[in-house]
Amino acid sequence: MRKIQVEICTGTACFVMGASELMLLEEKLPESLQDKVEITGSPCMGNCHSERKSHLPFVKIDGEVIEDANLPDVIERIEKIAEGNKNA
């Protein structure tokens, strides 16, 4: 089955704004989701350099950018997608 793709931005700006906490995602994921998610570190996604004043850090889940990302929000989003995949 296709896994949910989670890309954590590990660029300089995201790291200064706390991206390292997100790298603990693997151990914080509920057991039921562990094998459904593929987590990768991504080089700077470039969003922070755009004119639009965005909020760091960034995480991309299946291509969708989450701003001001934190662990609970990211896990919630993954749960929703997993739920949708199950029903599909």
Place this chain on the structure above:
Amino acid sequence: MLNINNNASNINREILVRIARLQLEGKLRDGVHYIPRELAPTDKPPFRCCVYHDRAILRMRVVARLGCSVEDCDEDKPLYDYAAEALKREKPTWPMLTVLHDACNGCVRSHYMVTNACQGCFARPCMVNCPKKAITVDKHAHIDETKCINCGLCMQNCPYHSIIKIPVPCEEACPVGAISKDESGHEKIDYDKCIFCGNCMRSCPFGAMMDKSQLVDVIRHMMENKKKVVALYAPAIASQFRAESGQLEEALLDAGFDKVYEVALGADICADKEAKEFEERMARGDKMMTTSCCSAYVRAVQIHVPELKECVSSTRSPMHYTAEIARKEDPDCITVFIGPCLAKRREGFDDNIVNYVLSIEEVGALLIAKGIEIASLKSKEQKVIPTSTGRNFAKTGGVEEAVAARLKDKSILRPAVINGLDKTGMKTLAMYGMINSGKLPCKPDTPNLIEVMACEGGCIGGPSVITNPKIASVQLGKYVAEGTKTE
């Protein structure tokens, strides 16, 4: 425990980024006024009662981030004037910490409280065990606060766990009792007791304890371009980004430093000297020696455990030795130590060959302001590579191992590590003090080399780190593995 990266820490970093940007554009004085307004716009829900309250507190955060004390902050003095002062400042000003009274929640005095879970039981262990007869029970237990001495026996004895302690987080975190409430109920730091460990800073859920930034001063020297500004980066800093140390050095050069030194070089000198000193001390019959690289620890001994003073190694810190190397090459250079540490700001204040001490938060802000992406840079070739043991000073146990690796006869060594100076750590220190003064016996298995680090986990758990220590530990491992062998 609070996350290292939380709303309070992120807002303080955001302010640093904005200050750095403005200063680099030459607009600090005129632009600084708008930072509180930009960070607390009217179209976003406020953290406190209203955006105006948020802005008032942000204004004080800006003052601290300009390197000024907030305690004597004048409400009528425009940020423009604070910025002008910061740009003229010759030296960082005392003290390193500042308390934002208006952000300080003025938490209620630490006390014990009976909750609804109280069953008003028949045995009444709370009442029976209270040494001050402060508890009465009708349907529920009641604590008479005028009699209560906060001993906690009622809480320990309640079979329903119905009595709880309401702590004051900063007071609870301070290992040396340096923080207490003033008449107005706000926290005040007693700088005669403070060891600048930074525990209060990372524990306050309101972010009311702030370190005074020196970033404006360093950027000013870079822009003036009169003297060379050199960066001395601590081993813990190499663990803070997902990049190679050569890339980090390249990034620091791009950020405006003229030269970059690894403080691990100074750590190697420090370990060499400490190994030699340890051998000499043991030969002359000393009971024990402790490490001396952690300045919060050294201060803790000087102020709070005088019996242990003579055991602290007389070796200076890696920061000092690295500054010596830099000054030997260019006696006129401005030395800027970069670390995760508040106590180093204190140490730097007294060390006349260290001009400034920046936190990794400040350097991170500078990198963002300059739009530098570390991982995209070419790795700078490093001419002298420090040893793995020197680089591992950033981790608990690392200093002791570095000294051990340099001993001629390792059989004389009985090492011990104090991993974090919390209240328990302070008690362990006091115990070693009593052993040294003869009040407690020195047994054949009593440790003779004691490494003390004020932060749990070592410097990678410092109060100003930006990276979760678990992740930092892995990244430090790579950096350490690339070091040279100890001869």
